[in-house]
Amino acid sequence: MLIRTPDDLGTPVAELAALPAVRRVVMANPRDYEVRYAINPHMLDGSGALREVDRDRAREQWRGMKAALEAHGIEVDVVPPLDGHPDLVFCANPALWIPAEAAPDGEPHLVRSRMTHEERRAEVAHLAEHLSVRGLEIEGIEGPADRFEGSGDGLFHPGRRLLWGGVGPRTELAAWAEIGERFDLPVAAIQLVDEHYYHLDTCFAPLDETRCLWFPPAFHEAGAALVRAYFPGAIEVGAREAREELACNAWCPDGRTVFLPDGCPETRAALEAAGFEVVEVACGEFKKAGGAVYCMKLAVC
Numbered sequence: 001m002l003i004r005t006p007d008d009l010g011t012p013v014a015e016l017a018a019l020p021a022v023r024r025v026v027m028a029n030p031r032d033y034e035v036r037y038a039i040n041p042h043m044l045d046g047s048g049a050l051r052e053v054d055r056d057r058a059r060e061q062w063r064g065m066k067a068a069l070e071a072h073g074i075e076v077d078v079v080p081p082l083d084g085h086p087d088l089v090f091c092a093n094p095a096l097w098i099p100a101e102a103a104p105d106g107e108p109h110l111v112r113s114r115m116t117h118e119e120r121r122a123e124v125a126h127l128a129e130h131l132s133v134r135g136l137e138i139e140g141i142e143g144p145a146d147r148f149e150g151s152g153d154g155l156f157h158p159g160r161r162l163l164w165g166g167v168g169p170r171t172e173l174a175a176w177a178e179i180g181e182r183f184d185l186p187v188a189a190i191q192l193v194d195e196h197y198y199h200l201d202t203c204f205a206p207l208d209e210t211r212c213l214w215f216p217p218a219f220h221e222a223g224a225a226l227v228r229a230y231f232p233g234a235i236e237v238g239a240r241e242a243r244e245e246l247a248c249n250a251w252c253p254d255g256r257t258v259f260l261p262d263g264c265p266e267t268r269a270a271l272e273a274a275g276f277e278v279v280e281v282a283c284g285e286f287k288k289a290g291g292a293v294y295c296m297k298l299a300v301c
């Protein structure tokens with residue numbers, strides 16, 4: 001079922017079926033990471049050249065993020081690199097994980113993405129193959145949607161059986177309609193309006209049942225109204241930290257701890273004032289490709 005206005009859900013979010021906190025993720029080996037092509041505006045500098053990545057520093061930052069997650073009890077499984085695929089490190093994008101509790105058959109599912117850009121298409125089978133050993137149901141989009149970028153545009157409401165689905169340059173509404181129907185799952189469809197925020201996870205991070213981080217100018221008004229209705233304690237991020245530091249590409253696995261991209265002192269202060277524990281993750285080399293903390297992992301709880 002697609003949710004377009006606050007009344008469509010028909011029941012308060014707090015009464016939807018419960019989902020467990022995330023304890024396990026996959027991250028992709030950053031061996032081949034660099035900026036080799038530009039498929040979003042963050043990948044180019046002011047003069048229109050590809051951003052230059054310090055590859056040793058990137059690997060160090062990736063290891064730092066993995067260690068930070070593990071130190072907080074998150075289990076991290078590593079996907080091997082894929083030759084010539086620098087963006088595989090953003091492994092939230094090639095698939096959408098549907099936890100067992102969210103699927104009508106009580107089994108976890110992995111829905112393969114339909115990547116918008118040729119440069120990233122081979123990542124999909126590579127990731128699915130790595131995860132297939134878990135005995136998962138792996139399936140694709142069967143309907144008309146040509147673009148669907150998995151957990152980059154699909155984020156579960158913390159603890160509740162509601163999916164937030166970004167509609168924009170990377171994912172079509174038809175993909176959310178299909179997923180909503182197949183899994184009998186409410187999907188709050190959010191139209192994105194600014195090319196710097198090309199995935200929902202670049203401007204929106206659910207934190208707990210009533211609070212999220214977000215950057216409202218990236219949302220069409222109808223989507224903004226949904227966020228305000230279902231997250232009465234939504235925390236707004238400032239323009240500089242949202243765009244330059246990807247502050248909204250944060251991740252809160254447990255409703256308490258927020259893994260936040262570094263360089264976001266204002267967002268950090270707002271989160272701490274709201275009672276969250278903030279763990280800063282250095283990820284500047286990855287911001288050069290338009291990604292940060294949230295999209296460098298795929299939750300597979």
Ligand code: ARG
Nearest residue numbers: 040090152199289290291295
């Ligand atoms: N260069 C990658 C792309 O444009 C970055 C992806 C970052 N992922 C994300 N969910 N924000 O596809």
